[in-house]
Amino acid sequence: xxxxxxxxxxxxxxxxxxxxxxxxxxxxxxxxxxxxxxxxxxxxxxxxxxxxxxxxxxxxxxxxxxxxxxxxxxxxxxxxxxxxxxxxxxxxxxxxxxxxxxxxxxxxxxxxxxxxxxxxxxxxxxxxxxxxxxxxxxxxxxxxxxxxxxxxxxxxxxxxxxxxxxxxxxxxxxxxxxxxxxxxxxxxxxxxxxxxx
Numbered sequence: 001x002x003x004x005x006x007x008x009x010x011x012x013x014x015x016x017x018x019x020x021x022x023x024x025x026x027x028x029x030x031x032x033x034x035x036x037x038x039x040x041x042x043x044x045x046x047x048x049x050x051x052x053x054x055x056x057x058x059x060x061x062x063x064x065x066x067x068x069x070x071x072x073x074x075x076x077x078x079x080x081x082x083x084x085x086x087x088x089x090x091x092x093x094x095x096x097x098x099x100x101x102x103x104x105x106x107x108x109x110x111x112x113x114x115x116x117x118x119x120x121x122x123x124x125x126x127x128x129x130x131x132x133x134x135x136x137x138x139x140x141x142x143x144x145x146x147x148x149x150x151x152x153x154x155x156x157x158x159x160x161x162x163x164x165x166x167x168x169x170x171x172x173x174x175x176x177x178x179x180x181x182x183x184x185x186x187x188x189x190x191x192x193x194x195x196x197x
Contacts (some may be wrong), residue, residue, distance in 0.1 A: 001134055007129035013148055017155040021118040022082045022190055023160040029089045029183030031163030034103045038158040045109020047153055051145055053113045057123040058141030076195055078115035081193035090184020
């Protein structure tokens with residue numbers, strides 16, 4: 001194992017996991033709306049989807065890099081899906097009845113990773129630049145994905161907790177609408193950032 005390359009990969013992984021992106025903003029929005037505990041299924045789906053995407057990209061990095069047009073189309077699809085989630089959150093009903101039926105689960109977390117442009121870019125850079133940190137064979141790529149998950153899970157959990165605690169400050173129906181609007185607009189902003197040149 002190359003310790004210098006490991007340190008460099010951590011310098012890349014930690015900020016990428018903790019900075020705003022579709023997963024983090026959605027976890028904050030969901031945590032504020034439904035609570036931290038109800039966000040755990042969404043987080044589980046994200047972890048499954050994120051890790052699966054990383055393993056797939058680790059296995060197919062060279063091929064994926066060759067098809068730039070397909071990658072760009074995926075980024076646009078991802079941005080549209082993320083914007084859709086943003087609109088859904090911004091316009092969501094703040095009543096307690098809506099909370100019971102409206103929470104996102106494992107499936108949404110997994111599907112989001114398939115169209116999450118930030119996740120694709122993250123793993124493409126991780127695998128092409130730091131892919132040899134644990135060796136150049138596939139088990140080394142698996143170890144790198146697990147290292148990434150070690151920081152990715154606490155990141156989305158931190159954002160979900162942040163959203164939950166924000167909701168405690170915004171307790172009226174009107175302030176809950178404002179908070180939903182803020183998180184919805186933030187997700188729409190992330191979707192624009194994904195497709196902006």
